[in-house]
Amino acid sequence: MPKETFINLPDGKRQLIEKEAIHEFAVSGYDKASISRIVERCRIAKGSFYQYFDDKRDLFLYLINRVSEKKLEFMSSVLQNQNQYDFFTLNRELFIAGLKFAEKNPELILMANWLFKSRGHPVYNEIIGVGLQNAQNVYKKLLRYAISRGEVRGNIDLDFVSHMISSMNFSIVEYYFQNIKKGKANLQKIDEGIIKLVDLFIDFIKNGIGTHRKDT
Amino acid sequence: MPKETFINLPDGKRQLIEKEAIHEFAVSGYDKASISRIVERCRIAKGSFYQYFDDKRDLFLYLINRVSEKKLEFMSSVLQNQNQYDFFTLNRELFIAGLKFAEKNPELILMANWLFKSRGHPVYNEIIGVGLQNAQNVYKKLLRYAISRGEVRGNIDLDFVSHMISSMNFSIVEYYFQNIKKGKANLQKIDEGIIKLVDLFIDFIKNGIGTHRKDT
Amino acid sequence: MPKETFINLPDGKRQLIEKEAIHEFAVSGYDKASISRIVERCRIAKGSFYQYFDDKRDLFLYLINRVSEKKLEFMSSVLQNQNQYDFFTLNRELFIAGLKFAEKNPELILMANWLFKSRGHPVYNEIIGVGLQNAQNVYKKLLRYAISRGEVRGNIDLDFVSHMISSMNFSIVEYYFQNIKKGKANLQKIDEGIIKLVDLFIDFIKNGIGTHRKDT
Amino acid sequence: MPKETFINLPDGKRQLIEKEAIHEFAVSGYDKASISRIVERCRIAKGSFYQYFDDKRDLFLYLINRVSEKKLEFMSSVLQNQNQYDFFTLNRELFIAGLKFAEKNPELILMANWLFKSRGHPVYNEIIGVGLQNAQNVYKKLLRYAISRGEVRGNIDLDFVSHMISSMNFSIVEYYFQNIKKGKANLQKIDEGIIKLVDLFIDFIKNGIGTHRKDT
DNA sequence: CATGAATGAGCTTTCATTCAT
DNA sequence: GATGAATGAAAGCTCATTCAT
Numbered sequence: 001m002p003k004e005t006f007i008n009l010p011d012g013k014r015q016l017i018e019k020e021a022i023h024e025f026a027v028s029g030y031d032k033a034s035i036s037r038i039v040e041r042c043r044i045a046k047g048s049f050y051q052y053f054d055d056k057r058d059l060f061l062y063l064i065n066r067v068s069e070k071k072l073e074f075m076s077s078v079l080q081n082q083n084q085y086d087f088f089t090l091n092r093e094l095f096i097a098g099l100k101f102a103e104k105n106p107e108l109i110l111m112a113n114w115l116f117k118s119r120g121h122p123v124y125n126e127i128i129g130v131g132l133q134n135a136q137n138v139y140k141k142l143l144r145y146a147i148s149r150g151e152v153r154g155n156i157d158l159d160f161v162s163h164m165i166s167s168m169n170f171s172i173v174e175y176y177f178q179n180i181k182k183g184k185a186n187l188q189k190i191d192e193g194i195i196k197l198v199d200l201f202i203d204f205i206k207n208g209i210g211t212h213r214k215d216t
Numbered sequence: 217m218p219k220e221t222f223i224n225l226p227d228g229k230r231q232l233i234e235k236e237a238i239h240e241f242a243v244s245g246y247d248k249a250s251i252s253r254i255v256e257r258c259r260i261a262k263g264s265f266y267q268y269f270d271d272k273r274d275l276f277l278y279l280i281n282r283v284s285e286k287k288l289e290f291m292s293s294v295l296q297n298q299n300q301y302d303f304f305t306l307n308r309e310l311f312i313a314g315l316k317f318a319e320k321n322p323e324l325i326l327m328a329n330w331l332f333k334s335r336g337h338p339v340y341n342e343i344i345g346v347g348l349q350n351a352q353n354v355y356k357k358l359l360r361y362a363i364s365r366g367e368v369r370g371n372i373d374l375d376f377v378s379h380m381i382s383s384m385n386f387s388i389v390e391y392y393f394q395n396i397k398k399g400k401a402n403l404q405k406i407d408e409g410i411i412k413l414v415d416l417f418i419d420f421i422k423n424g425i426g427t428h429r430k431d432t
Numbered sequence: 433m434p435k436e437t438f439i440n441l442p443d444g445k446r447q448l449i450e451k452e453a454i455h456e457f458a459v460s461g462y463d464k465a466s467i468s469r470i471v472e473r474c475r476i477a478k479g480s481f482y483q484y485f486d487d488k489r490d491l492f493l494y495l496i497n498r499v500s501e502k503k504l505e506f507m508s509s510v511l512q513n514q515n516q517y518d519f520f521t522l523n524r525e526l527f528i529a530g531l532k533f534a535e536k537n538p539e540l541i542l543m544a545n546w547l548f549k550s551r552g553h554p555v556y557n558e559i560i561g562v563g564l565q566n567a568q569n570v571y572k573k574l575l576r577y578a579i580s581r582g583e584v585r586g587n588i589d590l591d592f593v594s595h596m597i598s599s600m601n602f603s604i605v606e607y608y609f610q611n612i613k614k615g616k617a618n619l620q621k622i623d624e625g626i627i628k629l630v631d632l633f634i635d636f637i638k639n640g641i642g643t644h645r646k647d648t
Numbered sequence: 649m650p651k652e653t654f655i656n657l658p659d660g661k662r663q664l665i666e667k668e669a670i671h672e673f674a675v676s677g678y679d680k681a682s683i684s685r686i687v688e689r690c691r692i693a694k695g696s697f698y699q700y701f702d703d704k705r706d707l708f709l710y711l712i713n714r715v716s717e718k719k720l721e722f723m724s725s726v727l728q729n730q731n732q733y734d735f736f737t738l739n740r741e742l743f744i745a746g747l748k749f750a751e752k753n754p755e756l757i758l759m760a761n762w763l764f765k766s767r768g769h770p771v772y773n774e775i776i777g778v779g780l781q782n783a784q785n786v787y788k789k790l791l792r793y794a795i796s797r798g799e800v801r802g803n804i805d806l807d808f809v810s811h812m813i814s815s816m817n818f819s820i821v822e823y824y825f826q827n828i829k830k831g832k833a834n835l836q837k838i839d840e841g842i843i844k845l846v847d848l849f850i851d852f853i854k855n856g857i858g859t860h861r862k863d864t
Numbered sequence: 865c866a867t868g869a870a871t872g873a874g875c876t877t878t879c880a881t882t883c884a885t
Numbered sequence: 886g887a888t889g890a891a892t893g894a895a896a897g898c899t900c901a902t903t904c905a906t
Contacts, residue, residue: 466897467896467898468895479900488898
């Protein structure tokens with residue numbers, strides 16, 4: 001975690017560093033991310049960086065935490081309605097909120113996605129070790145709650161299902177990004193298409209693991 | 217592709233080099249993989265390596281080809297029954313064959329998965345350029361065939377669905393690996409569990425994109 | 433061109449690096465010159481070198497520029513009298529100034545001579561591309577001016593004559609160096625001898641390309 | 649010098665090796681010349697090469713000797729008339745014979761020229777050490793003879809003058825090659841031009857070192 | 865607290881030469 | 886005598902991290 005010196009930095013500078021660091025990790029991934037490039041773009045001294053953070057790892061962990069916070073903040077409005085919605089509707093809303101977040105913070109998502117893809121990488125393990133809230137755990141909690149409310153069958157493999165749901169989430173976002181990059185369609189239309197796919201996906205988990213079969 | 221010198225190597229040595237190279241790429245990914253480490257572990261001279269392969273890229277491409285071959289060989293028995301099975305059953309069999317292959321060749325799979333996760337990396341593009349069959353394209357073909365046979369709705373988004381199916385495939389294999397690493401259960405039991413999950417997944421794609429709704 | 437870090441180096445260190453680099457290029461030529469050897473002799477870290485220069489090429493180009501500067505500075509006193517002297521006298525003075533410069537900076541000359549001999553080498557082309565004044569072009573200009581003043585016949589092949597003059601220049605300097613190396617004579621006497629030869633050479637070009645024949 | 653094994657080689661193979669080696673040295677110079685490339689082009693084994701020659705140096709020395717032989721042979725017709733011609737006419741004939749040889753054996757000349765430019769290089773010194781006949785020595789002998797016949801002043805610096813004459817020779821040939829490469833003119837016309845320049849040069853040395861002044 | 869030069873282990877790659885077959 | 890795989894020292898270059906100022 002960053003040192004006092006970073007916390008005490010004037011807001012503008014701190015935000016600049018965060019922004020450029022996120023950009024660097026988003027574009028290059030963790031291993032190829034270059035501290036030199038970050039400090040160059042921020043116009044701060046290399047030494048200063050090491051007054052703020054212990055090392056590259058420390059910076060990355062900090063940023064991942066910030067992303068989690070930001071995303072949680074963004075999604076809190078949805079999560080506050082946890083009791084109103086059933087599990088599947090809540091999921092749909094979360095999914096869509098996630099897509100909107102991705103749309104607004106594409107670099108945050110690219111960075112987080114690097115992490116998601118890097119199971120087995122030393123920093124991945126460390127982040128898990130630090131007990132960072134990750135999507136999978138969120139889904140696990142929601143699933144447990146849904147089971148207790150009778151919305152989801154109790155005999156599912158919680159770990160696997162939450163793994164799959166977060167994978168799908170990731171996979172859809174990735175697909176979305178790729179198509180944007182290809183400029184395959186205007187954003188409006190892609191959004192529509194993706195929401196259809198989200199619905200398809202929601203349908204799936206409902207039919208697949210719900211207590212009541214659809215269409216009966 | 218490797219030079220004659222590599223092809224002519226005594227089997228033991230050739231296999232040792234392949235094994236250690238696969239190990240290296242599996243644990244470190246392409247960029248961090250170190251030729252120095254490979255030759256050290258094989259107890260061959262650095263220069264010898266460059267008698268066998270043009271460079272790191274050449275080695276990696278060769279190994280990926282080998283994996284494709286091996287996997288194709290392994291799955292050919294399933295694919296030969298392409299006409300007997302309907303799309304969903306075929307998928308199930310492919311899935312299970314894939315899991316068995318992963319079980320027998322865990323490091324190959326780790327290496328291939330690095331590639332899967334590295335869309336955008338120069339070697340990824342090159343492998344695609346070389347026209348290597350990747351899972352997504354295979355599924356696209358199978359889906360088209362299934363649509364022509366009336367087993368799958370014609371109004372699906374082929375790209376998205378094949379993307380999702382190969383992602384799920386990848387995701388399930390990954391999940392499987394993690395649990396093995398954790399020693400969470402004896403292999404026998406995990407196998408049973410996973411096959412159940414495969415069935416769940418097959419159910420999903422059937423209900424989600426099949427022409428006929430289940431239970432109607 | 434070198435980075436700020438090199439410019440800001442304490443004089444002693446900067447000069448040491450220049451000296452050792454010139455020595456290396458002088459004895460080994462560009463291709464065989466070894467950065468490792470340079471940094472070893474300067475007792476600096478390899479990484480430090482790359483804080484100062486982009487690469488070997490960058491170092492060489494910088495040094496060649498320095499030589500040009502130094503030589504131009506050294507010869508400026510002669511060139512300032514460009515209008516007072518006729519072409520042949522000016523040449524004589526330039527020649528002698530060149531020899532004196534060579535005497536004071538033997539390694540610079542060896543380095544520059546490597547370049548002179550390496551027409552066709554990538555760095556040669558690059559240096560020409562950068563528009564560095566080379567001897568041949570200087571002579572071409574002087575010749576044109578001399579023709580306009582009626583001191584030199586107008587029907588000569590400018591390219592060939594300037595090629596020959598700079599070759600001779602080079603050749604005489606080389607001869608001078610060899611004899612010094614052999615310790616063939618005390619410097620005083622060699623100087624006398626060489627100046628005689630310079631006069632002979634000046635005579636030659638006068639007879640060859642001058643407007644008025646000697647002895648008529 | 650080459651080993652017995654090379655001498656005993658069938659003519660065709662021996663000549664092929666010589667041809668390709670000359671090509672290699674001509675194109676790349678000594679240091680960058682690659683034994684691997686030579687054996688590859690000759691389709692012989694690397695090991696075989698080392699059965700024929702001790703090393704790269706050995707091969708080069710051998711080839712330089714062969715060039716000397718060939719050139720001497722080519723020029724012997726001129727040198728046989730040594731007594732008929734005066735020094736200057738002989739020189740002119742030698743020069744022109746040299747140009748014709750260069751025209752017929754461009755790669756030999758490129759190789760020899762590398763050597764000429766590489767005073768100070770280990771192999772240069774060795775070749776001199778071996779006492780190889782070089783142009784400079786030939787000129788020295790001719791000059792001595794010419795002095796004895798009263799065609800050349802006795803008070804010249806033999807070393808310098810022979811150095812200059814051979815340098816000029818080299819320089820003109822180089823100029824010739826460059827213009828051919830540039831395709832600056834058709835060969836016929838270049839020849840005419842060069843012969844004019846040769847005459848200019850002969851004039852020079854006549855004026856410079858002859859006993860009798862021209863035009864008086 | 866900011867600075868930015870210094871560090872050095874590490875990387876991939878090359879190539880003349882050797883030597884067992 | 887022919888073979889060609891094996892060798893390993895040496896090359897140019899990178900980059901996260903340290904530390905004296």
